[in-house]
Amino acid sequence: QIFPDAELVQIPVADGGEGTVEALTESMNGKIIHKDVQGPLGKVVDAEYGILPGEVAVIEMASASGLTLIPDNKRNPLITSTYGTGQLIQDAMERGCREIIIGIGGSATNDGGAGMARALGFRFLDSHGKELPEGGGALSYISDIDDSEMDERIQKTKFLVACDVTNPLTGSEGASHIYGAQKGASLSDIQHLDEALGNLAKIVNSKYCRANENIPGAGAAGGLGYGLMEFCGGELKSGIEIVLDLIKFDSYLDGVDLVISGEGRIDGQSVYGKVPVGIAGRAKKKDIPVLVVVGDIGPKVDAVYDHGIDAVMSSVNKAMSLDEAMSRAYELLIDSASRAMRMIKIGMSL
Known part of the structure; x- marks a missing residue:
């Protein structure tokens, strides 16, 4: 869109x-x-x-x-x-x-x-x-x-x-x-x-x-x-690291402009082995920006910005229960992706 x-x-x-x-x-x-x-x-x-x-x-x-x-x-x-x-x-x-x-x-x-x-x-x-x-x-x-x-x-x-x-x-x-x-x-x-x-x-x-x-x-x-x-x-x-090596993840990065990853929750502890940080480490070696879409943003999330992640977007667009967030996960991901892309488009025009 x-x-x-x-x-x-x-x-x-x-x-x-x-x-x-x-x-x-x-x-x-x-x-x-x-x-x-x-x-x-x-x-x-x-x-x-x-x-x-x-x-x-x-x-x-x-x-x-x-x-x-x-x-x-x-x-x-x-x-x-x-x-x-x-x-x-x-x-x-x-x-x-x-x-x-x-x-x-x-x-x-x-x-x-x-x-x-x-x-x-x-x-x-x-x-x-x-x-x-x-x-x-x-x-x-x-x-x-x-x-x-x-x-x-x-x-x-x-x-x-x-x-x-x-x-x-x-x-x-x-x-x-x-x-x-x-x-x-x-x-x-x-x-x-x-x-x-x-x-x-x-x-x-x-x-x-x-x-x-x-x-x-x-x-x-x-x-x-x-x-x-x-x-x-x-x-x-x-x-x-085992998984990324096995699927030869680095080979997918050639010619890529943006990497988008996701996690249920991201916080200061996510720097210890979580998927988005592992992916970001590989992407940063090729100077590719990384956006992470998550269900919940926890304490000390700023720590992930020192590990290759450039931006974090919450998929939740209003106050809701965990059950509601999970049952609506697909539509919420589409909505959050749309919001993120609109922000990127604004950035490109500045």
Whole structure:
């Protein structure tokens, strides 16, 4: 309407969290795979992941082991497990994938990735040589790890872990203390879980002579970040950078005059791994201005202007509830885009 001769190129993008599988399979002509796996409390759930051209798998751990799979009154990180995530990894390897990208946001678990490893052939034993039950609480009793039946395909597979938090595995900033409460842990549970993860790290360090527990991101997803490093040789990277590299985003920028991105909410914290800031960083290398359309503008939003974003436009055009804003999202986006283009047109005439 405002610039009728403009050429538009749409590129689905995500930051490694919810929506990453959908965005990548759509933008890269991949396919969605459905798989019945063990949910975080042992009940079978219908999980999904994507396979992209080149036999690259994209997994969101929340699909198999996520917090939204458990009612509020049944959340208990002492017993929840990442076993189902391991089953998705195993299924992807069975289908020939030798590169696996795993987004680890939204977990219901605090088991250090032990459940995931168990699905891939590892056994976690107590001092009597008996296999321990699943869940973060049982990690306190690990005395040995048996990897004699480990899936050997792990060693032939590249694991990239989309992770944008910097928490270590244990301690006051670790997985249990920072995220345990939202997963249903009491104060005493949090202390128990923290000590349990510490014991897991002690046994892993003793057996494999590795010490990754203090690497930033080790505490992500209840320690799944740590488990993927230790048991799968995974590499932790910014989720948005993984996605932009995979879709070869920079190649779309040649000849572009304006980049438009979006987010549900933008504030001072958005500089840490959110889609618009990741995109803006790439666009600024080619001196392309960036406009971001959002549902809500939060505190300290000015911080994003130091990271490549030139302007922020709210899609909401009057006071309204969240439910109304979401139900009218399509028309509100059209309206906000029109307002933004009109402002750009005014700027061009000055």
